[in-house]
Amino acid sequence: MIKAVVIDDEQKTHNIVGEIIEKEFQDIKIVASAKNVTKGIQIIQKHLPDIVFLDVQMPDGTGFDLLKKINYHNFKLIFITAHEENALQAIKFSAIDFILKPINIIDFTNSVIEAIKEIKQDNEHIKIKTFLNNIENSSEKSRKIVLKTTENIYIVNIKDIIRCESENNYTIFFLNDNRKILISKTLKEYSELLERYNFIRIHRSHLINLNYIERFEKKDSGLVYMKDKSKVPVSFRKKSLLLDSFEKFLNP
Template sequence: MIKAVLIEDEPQLMETNRLMLKQNFPNIKIVGEADTVSKAINTIQEQQPQLVLLDIELADGNCFQVLNQCRPYTFKPVFITAYNHYAIKAIKFSAIDYILKPVNEFEFCNAINTAITSINEDEIKLQTFNFEQQYNNEAKSKKLLLRTADSLHLVDIKEIIFCRSDNSYTTFFLNDGQKIIVSRSIKEYEEMLSEHDFIRPHQSFLVNLSHVTKIDKTDGGFMVMKNKKEIPISSRRKQMVIDKLDSL
């Protein structure tokens, strides 16, 4: 049985979260609830849950005040947030599960399912640390957490040469020759990495422009990367590639 704590200052949403857990996850037992920072800290410390549904913004503070008082982390957080650019950006770059308000049952269940299959103390520390760094700096993220089937990789974004799509999987090719395969679509990473001068010259590829050495216009056009790999450029994206390179 997995012990869970719910932290939410909106009574209606607290009830929604409670009902969704009870209806969909009989293996999860709610051992505590809190609607303020101090109650949240006390409840987590007393109950020692494995899972915490944590609203990012509380009426009297935020999730960081809770997290800072609950180290070392032995629980998996699932963040709940209304749309917040910096929060969602930090969450995605840290591979943390989250629920967006207003709560959708399908997305709620997906987030909880993912969280309970990856309750690992070392992963939690790495994810939470990266999340705090990204959120509090409110600047360009420098690190990206990639979750594979059996591990979690903290990657310097500048070390990513390119990504290749394979249906719902994405393979990252790094500067040191390492390949990392994750079960997320390349489109998600395109949105996340666009501010780091990554572009999509072809449906199957996402490229870090800082690793491009040459644009070859023969055979329809392709990019030559620092690792000598050749990335095709689709005809309909060719002008976009040229315009982006001109703007650098």
């Protein structure tokens, strides 16, 4: 039996989640529920659940506060949120799952199926730790991103990423310790996440960290020499964007 708890200040969420779980997942049992942070902490500590459905905004605090206040993080976390854009950003960086309100039964079911698979992998606490690190440290230098492969889960400092390259629907991360990590997500998703951290997509298959540019060769459409000695082509439509961004990066 898989133990789940629901923490959300709206009764509607309890009703809908309860109903879908009961109908679609016989081996999951909702052992307790809470409508605020204080009660939420109590039920997690008491039941040590496998899955936690957690709201972001609650009257006495946020779901993030709740995570900070508990030591036990060995559960599969699924956020339930309506719109909070900043929250979503942090959640995506930690590769934590989330469901948007109003709840779509198909998305919800897929998330829970994925959660059941991942319960056994025993690495959820890593994601939550990274998530907490990201929301507590506002300084950009300590920002981290979770990269999940089928076998491993990597926590990478954003400042250690030299560049990313796409290969079909995969993305290869090149790190400054010469590691390469292959992730089954598109480059587009990562460029949307990383663009605010001095990353720029200069080519259809290349996303680079401006911090690691060594030299920019202007001839033709351009070629960027990175500090790890790699050469990255610049798409001719992105040349001026790169020059502008580099200028801004050097003289902020």
